[in-house]
Amino acid sequence: MKNLSFCHFVHEDPVGITRRLSLAISSNNVFKGINCSHFRAILGFGKGGKLDPFISKLCSKSRILKVLDIQATSLNQIPNNLGNIFHLRYINLRGTKVQTLPKSINELYNLETLDLRETVVHEIPSEINKLAKLRNLLACNCNYEAMYSLLSFTTGVLMQKGIKNLTSIQNLCYVEVDHGGVHLIQEMKMLRKIRKLSLTLVRREHGDALSAAIVEMKHLENLNITTIAEDEILDLKFISSPPQLQWLRLKARLQKFPNWILELECLVKVRLGFSMLKDDPLQSLKNLPNLLNLCLWDNCYDGETLHFQNGGFQKLMTLNLSRLNKLNSIVIDNETLISVEHLTLENIPQLKEVPSGINHMHNLKDIYFTDMPAEFVESVDPDKGQHYSIIKHVPLVFIRHWYGPNFYDYDIRTIN
CATH class of the missing domain: 2.160.20 (Pectate Lyase C-like)
Structure with missing residues (x-):
């Protein structure tokens, strides 16, 4: 591939004429001897080394670069003369430390994609x-x-x-x-x-x-x-x-x-939150013909009972009910939710019992019970839980508890 000038993987060796460059950034020596003028695509990854001088050099020397993908690198700043690389079509700065974009970006009239996710821009x-x-x-x-x-x-x-x-x-x-x-x-x-x-x-x-x-x-x-x-x-x-x-x-x-x-x-996918609906939204949603994923979050519903009625949600595969503070009962009829494979019940403080209708959801592959009341969790204990039989047929049942302070700080155990 190197002989065809298609791609070269750089550690700390000089590079000749290369069209597409992959940078495994581990030290500043990576950038020595690199001739920027021939690149059409650059892919960088790794947090090591100082990438800013290389990008500055790139903006001064390169004219034919079309792809600049340097996500999750240590880059801090985009040079003011970014607009010099006017053939750029794709820029990925995701997960870098970049804070601002230069005004010269208006000169990138061929640009089709700009990815700034997980930056502070x-x-x-x-x-x-x-x-x-x-x-x-x-x-x-x-x-x-x-x-x-x-x-x-x-x-x-x-x-x-x-x-x-x-x-x-x-x-x-x-x-x-x-x-x-x-x-x-x-x-x-x-x-x-x-x-x-x-x-x-x-x-x-x-x-x-x-x-x-x-x-x-x-x-x-x-x-x-x-x-x-x-x-x-x-x-x-x-x-x-x-x-x-x-x-x-x-x-x-x-x-x-x-x-x-x-x-x-x-x-195919609906997520509702903060809605504070007084009437059960399931009566409106149940007949959507192609609905596969339904999430009712953060007091989307202000009532006490959700009723999944017969014949509804025939194609639904994923159901997530989270942070519904007044909900104390979930009724699931026999001929509904027949295709659901993934079920999550999270932080529903008034729901003390497992919905008995789960017993009829034969296609379930996994259930996540997250931050549910102590009585609820005890009721599905394999040894002494009075409602364990309701979920016994489900291959994977996870009990999760958030202990904080970060988003991913969860204890998790499997009971099936």
Whole structure:
């Protein structure tokens, strides 16, 4: 492969003419003798060495580079002359220490993908709105160093006026719309090729503009909306539902269950949180013909009983019920949830007994009981639990307990 100038794996040896470079960064010596002018693609990985001088050299010397993938490296800063590499089509800075983007990014008129996930970049310069070929702008940061919170777990970025010029954009995640408000959302009506859209810090007064914008997004497949606060009411009034929508994540207080969801025949995944619905949402969701994954989280439902009725959820494979504070009973009829393979019940403080209907869910492969009441956990103990027979047929049953302070700080044990 080296003889074809296709790829070279660098440790600390000089490199000749190489088109595609993979850097296993372990020391500063890696970069000595590298001629940057011939590269078309660079893949870097590893936290060692100082990558910043190499990237600075790259921006000065390279003109034909198309792919720059340096995720999870020690890079701290992007040089101001990044725009010199005007053939760039793909930039991946995920997991680096980069904090800002240079204004010269507007010169990368061939750029199609910019990945800023797990960086601390918070403000996208207005110059990016000149990139008419940009298809994917991925920017979010997840907080794994604290107890889970649906509102604060994921943060997005600020976008500036002129976003309407990103007419090729297909994937836009996550934008904090509180900064640009109604005017920014109104510009989104022009993003008619968009397939995935994630918005955070949404306010009640954004509802009408957001509804009008989404109606124009005929190719939308994935929609994620999070309000600015748990009690922020959001009323989306669609003249017609996005016909291709497959994933819906709606974290907002709802006055009632949105009827437009029932029209989404392509919908395969639904996550609802903060909704505080007074009526059982299952009665509305049960007949979605292609629903595979359902998550009801964070007081999505304000009632005491959820009832999975006969004939509903025929294709559902994954069910997650989490942090429903008033829920004390789950009724599962014999002829429902027949395809479910993965079940999670998490932090439902008033649910003291295992739903007996689990006994009829013959396709279950695993169950996760996380931070459930002590009485609940004791009832499924294989030796003395009075309800162990209900879950005995399930191959894997996990008991998890969060001890903090970080997101992944769990004790876990298996009882099956």
